[in-house]
Amino acid sequence: IEGSNVGEVMSNLIARYGELKRHLYTEDGKLRNFVNVYLNDEDVRTLAQGDNTPVGEQAVISIVPAIAGGR
Structure with missing residues (x-):
């Protein structure tokens, strides 16, 4: 998927x-709390520019849902 920044790619x-x-975003358009988006192994939420962080041609964006479990 092409885009100049993370938000555009999404x-x-x-x-x-x-x-x-419906799986990734709430009704008001915000990324769901349990959905984690990474740009080259860095959590997008922790990046200074967030969704506006530029992506290069070789960038890898990973979408990882949080998984809980246990006893």
Whole structure:
């Protein structure tokens, strides 16, 4: 998926695969708390520019849902 920054890539992903939107975003358009997005192994939420962080051609964006379990 192409885009100049993380937010644009995510928007283009949702445009292509619309059914993902309800799993990734709340009704008000915010990323769900249990969904983690990483840019080259760095949590996007901790990056200074957040969703506006630029991505290069070789960037890897990973979407990882939080998993809980135990006894």
